[in-house]
Amino acid sequence: MAVGERRINGHLLAKLIGARARERPYYLGIGRAVSGLVLDGRVPTHTRLPAERDLALALRVSRNTVTAAYTWLRENGYLDSRQGAGSWTVLPDSGGGSPLFAPESEHIDLALAAPPAVEGLAEAARLAVSQLSAHVGGQGYAALGLPELRHAMARRYVERGLPTSPDQIFVTNGAQQAVAMLMEMLVDPGDPVLVESPTYPHPLATARSLGARLRTVGVAPGGWEMEYALDAFRQWRPRAAYLIPDFHNPTGALMDDAERAAVVAEARRTGTSLVVDESVAELAIDAGDQPAPMAVHDTDGRVFTVGAATKLLWGGLRIGWIRSTPAMVSRLRLLRQRLDLASPVVEQLIVTRLLADVTRVRAERSRQLRRNRDTLTAALREHLPDWRFTTPGGGLVLWARMPHPVATALAAAAERYGVRPAPGPVFGTEGTLEHYVRLSFTQPPEILRDAVRRLADAYTDTVTRPAPQPRDLYV
Known part of the structure; x- marks a missing residue:
């Protein structure tokens, strides 16, 4: 990543610093606020900070105060500077690793x-096996997914306010395979890919393996700073963006309808494809209307919606899907031939059964x-x-x-x-x-x-x- 490639202006940084700018001593409040933004991933490393004069004007403090804050950041390892080139965010030396996940039975x-399996899964499995005789006469390879499952998934999108036909559905072996296939289809080596910070880690590994240049935009527990997020699209013009707008993993934030529309509109202006992970979109806990899928705002087929049965129904049902245009579904079918041939028939039949009872399941x-x-x-x-x-x-x-x-x-x-x-x-x-x-x-x-x-x-x-x-x- 080029040093200082990302910039943040004084207005945006002052907005992110917020009330911390009024903590005494002022320079320390500002310094600690900026270091916290860097540590929390809300301001990415290698982001060029505004000139001292611009930030002082935005915060309504003296330039000497900002100078002292930048000095504190440099002394504590959060800022690097070069004469004539400005100052940009860095991290202090750390020995931390980058672990991933696996179940651990002894802890x-x-x-x-x-989650555990929903009630009725065993009965759905029994009925699915009884339906198997209708499929064993063929080879068992439905490259796009079983027709009955694709109809059930399309119907569910319609119920959620998104017109969808079965030929827009591509069934995968879980959400991770869906995201990996989309990344491979959309991203070439060297392409900028926008991701949230924090975010679900497996897509990061996929993007890196493809040689993508990761760019981050912060997500706080209260949600997205939309002005900053939209600015990231304008600055980097990413080839693709991976977003989790529904009960964001890990912050739990929920993007509202207006924010979803703004993101899709900005992606359209910058030519960015959106990989939207809705794996937990059906898992609302509190009462209230849920936003419609982000693809409601899509007018030119740039939103690829990923869903999964694993979070709603059971982790052992490794069935996921992608909702896109029929043309893109055909491209995914060709791509799949290099990975596998189809998803398991019995598991697809089980998911079809349970989706018919989705109101009770939810x-x-x-x-x-x-x-x-x-x-x-x-x-x-x-x-x-x-x-x-x-x-x-x-x-x-x-x-x-x-x-x-x-x-x-x-x-x-x-x-x-x-x-x-x-x-x-x-x-x-x-x-x-x-x-x-x-x-x-x-x-x-x-x-x-x-x-x-x-x-x-x-x-x-x-x-x-x-x-x-x-x-x-x-x-």
Whole structure:
């Protein structure tokens, strides 16, 4: 990445700094606010900061105050400067790693966001097997997906306010395969790809493997700073963007209808394809109208919507899908021939059965998740009262901010206490987010209460006697 390639103007940075600019001493409040924005991934590294005079004018403070703030940032490793070239954000040296996820049977796993099977899955499987005789006469390869499943998925989009026909649906083996296929189809080596920070990590690995240049835009627990996000499209003109607008993983934020329309309009102006991950869009917990799919605002086929059965129905049902134009579905079919031939027939039949009962399934899942989420938040307030979080209105995870930037060390210490959180840096691109952990609430209440008690003990151990860096990766 070229140094200083991304710029942020004084107005936008002042807006992100907010009330911290009034903390005394002023220079320290500004410096700490900017360092926090960098650590949280809301201002990417290698972003050129505004000239001291411009930021001082936007914050309504003296230029000397901004000069002192920039000096503090440089001394603490968050800013690099070059005579005549300006100043840009960097990170202090860190030994943190970049773990991924895997289930761990010997611990209470708060890192894996996978719910148990919904009621009725076993019966749906029995009925699916009884339907198998209608399919065994053929070869069993439906490259686009079983027709009955594609009809069910299209019907569900229509119910959510998005006109869709079955020939716009392409069935995959889970959402991860769907995103990987789209990235391979849309991105060439050297292309800029816009991703959120924090974000779900597996698409980052896919984009890197394709030689893409990652560009980030921050997402706070309260949502997207839209002026800053739209500015990222204008500055970088990315070839593709990977976004999670529905109960964002990991922050839980929900993008509203006006924001979705603004993003699609800006993508149209910059020629950007949008890969929109709706894996948890059906997992609303709190009452209220949910925004329509982002593709409602699409007029030229640039929005590729990814869905999955794994989060709503069961992690063992590795069925996902892509909603796009019929022409793009045909291109995906050709691409698939290099990866596999089709998705499993029985699993597709099971998902078709359960989608026919989606109203009941959603209500059941919402009740479970509300109970679990409320248990988790109550336990955090009791045992870790200095942690801060926004209670998510849906999804499977909670994003918690700790007073100390010890996420990687906490994850290592928590293993010794028999609990497994997901450390914040997993969801960043450059070692940021050490103030954060992601906690899933898919476990029953009694297990969640025990997990938080263990996590509190591990946190006390971490901040009083920092743990060593972990030896193993999460996969």
